[in-house]
Amino acid sequence: MVQRLLEPGEIETLDHTAIPRLLLPEARSLFTARAARLRQLANNQIKGIPVGETLAGYLNMMAALVDAQATAIRSLPADTFAMPDAATIQLAIDHHMPPLPVSGQRPAMWRRVFDAILDQLDALAAGQPQLAAVLAELRALDTAQLEGCADAVLAELTEGVHPLHAPFVAAAIQVMWTMRASQLDGRSVQPLVTNTLCPVCGAHPVASVIRIGGQSQGYRYLQCSCCSSEWHMVRVKCSCCEGTAKVAYQSIDQELEAENKANDPSKVARAETCDECHTYRKIFNQEHDFYVDPLADDLASLALDLLVGEAGYARASGNPLLWFNAE
Ligand SMILES: [Zn+2]
Numbered sequence: 420m421v422q423r424l425l426e427p428g429e430i431e432t433l434d435h436t437a438i439p440r441l442l443l444p445e446a447r448s449l450f451t452a453r454a455a456r457l458r459q460l461a462n463n464q465i466k467g468i469p470v471g472e473t474l475a476g477y478l479n480m481m482a483a484l485v486d487a488q489a490t491a492i493r494s495l496p497a498d499t500f501a502m503p504d505a506a507t508i509q510l511a512i513d514h515h516m517p518p519l520p521v522s523g524q525r526p527a528m529w530r531r532v533f534d535a536i537l538d539q540l541d542a543l544a545a546g547q548p549q550l551a552a553v554l555a556e557l558r559a560l561d562t563a564q565l566e567g568c569a570d571a572v573l574a575e576l577t578e579g580v581h582p583l584h585a586p587f588v589a590a591a592i593q594v595m596w597t598m599r600a601s602q603l604d605g606r607s608v609q610p611l612v613t614n615t616l617c618p619v620c621g622a623h624p625v626a627s628v629i630r631i632g633g634q635s636q637g638y639r640y641l642q643c644s645c646c647s648s649e650w651h652m653v654r655v656k657c658s659c660c661e662g663t664a665k666v667a668y669q670s671i672d673q674e675l676e677a678e679n680k681a682n683d684p685s686k687v688a689r690a691e692t693c694d695e696c697h698t699y700r701k702i703f704n705q706e707h708d709f710y711v712d713p714l715a716d717d718l719a720s721l722a723l724d725l726l727v728g729e730a731g732y733a734r735a736s737g738n739p740l741l742w743f744n745a746e
């Protein structure tokens with residue numbers, strides 16, 4: 420009898436029950452933690468993700484937007500985030516479709532979230548004319564324009580949405596989907612045919628994260644850019660084409676490498692590049708920084724985007740809080 424050696428990916432897939440396949444978001448704490456992380460990043464307090472002054476200003480602005488997301492969750496009535504009926508959810512799951520699809524018709528309630536977020540930012544805008552102008556422009560959009568803007572944001576189109584408007588629209592959609600995802604029964608959700616899209620809503624991941632703790636110890640998850648769910652994907656695999664042959668890693672500053680391997684700042688943020696599809700996504704490692712937040716850390720590590728961009732790799736998909744195609 421010939422015994423074949425197992426590849427690392429195969430070892431992980433041997434026992435499907437041992438790995439939590441899907442981590443649904445804790446919507447109430449997620450945005451509060453993210454705002455705090457953005458401020459730490461803006462203050463240049465995170466070893467491994469150095470932040471310059473210009474970017475710091477943007478990160479602080481986005482921290483205020485994420486605060487507004489958290490407040491919207493606390494202040495809006497629960498029925499804002501009503502779920503589709505059980506039969507609709509089951510039908511989608513039976514057909515290996517996402518139960519809360521982000522494509523197609525959106526629940527109109529997301530616009531209530533949008534209004535709440537804008538209202539939250541008024542106090543801050545009183546001292547910031549540029550922000551006040553953006554809020555005024557956003558409020559001037561009629562329903563059709565706003566829905567068109569949401570379509571463009573979700574499709575990552577540069578046409579049809581002003582780059583400064585996009586993060587505010589994306590933030591409202593994100594709250595709507597994250598709150599609903601948190602109400603799902605995770606055990607019932609099935610993987611999609613492609614593992615590169617979110618099994619809950621069908622959106623692209625914003626980045627990868629290697630989790631620690633409990634049953635998720637050492638496993639890699641992709642975090643959804645829209646509903647914040649995290650789904651498992653084996654390590655050393657391209658999150659765009661699922662190829663495994665030509666995956667490599669790049670850090671912002673290789674010289675950061677610490678002697679203490681358990682807390683190595685050069686490994687907090689890396690780009691996972693693929694020479695089969697020539698794209699990359701970032702991967703953040705909780706083993707080296709407990710408080711990593713895939714979305715916030717992705718936003719703050721623009722230096723890494725420049726580095727791998729110069730090396731010829733294209734970003735696999737965007738960050739909802741930054742219009743990457745915009746200057
Ligand atoms: Zn999702």
Ligand SMILES: [Zn+2]
Nearest residue numbers: 657660693696
């Ligand atoms: Zn690839």
